[in-house]
Amino acid sequence: MRKVTRKILSRHALNLLERRTSLVSNSVDRVKKCHDLWGQRRNKAFFEIRQKLESTCSGRVRCMYCEDSEATDIEHFRPKSIYTEYAFDWANYLLACSNCNSNYKRSLFPVDGLGVPLLINPMEDDPMHHLDLSLTTGKFVAATPKGLKSIEVFRLDRQVLETGRRDAWAIFCALAVRYSELGRGVDRESVAAIVSAIKNQSFSCVSMYARNYYKLGGLSNVAPPEVYAAVENNPKIFDISCGL
């Protein structure tokens, strides 16, 4: 999981969401009203909402939770079955894969004694503050109670995800060396192909953590010498891989 930045929604789309929030709050059965209105998304406002969420996802529109699969579902961070007042709130929308949305998170939403969410919201929190990542094993280790609950609820310790993150680091290393070997502008087509591969990798968080290690001076402890040298020659690779 990595931090992503919410885009600004048009006035037209916000108006539709506000109208629906008002319809829900004025109805007797709010959950049913939410459900009915949620079924009505074939309109310009929801087209924009989906398009803005998709363009916020990393790589090839990867899920904001697992970063592995394609993000297909508009996800309510606060479940609409519990928090009907946030069912039509732009600030409550993320884009997730159907596996994370329907099989893992579902309507789980742990909070602490003050009602503060115990799940990482990638649009509001920086996952790096709550989760440490071992680049060589692909495993997340909780750094805070929020990190711990997030691993549990999103099942960020799924074997396929840990293997995927570990492999993403190996691929990043290979691409960094290749990118450095090609240099700039010598063979534009090959450089463009490498840049595209770097940019489109799944598990973008791996690059974010590697970049952070690099900034803090710890990357040489985990990266092979030729990879570290390649990154030092072209630190711009982090801007490409992190989509910055």
Ligand SMILES: [Zn+2]
């Ligand atoms: Zn997912």
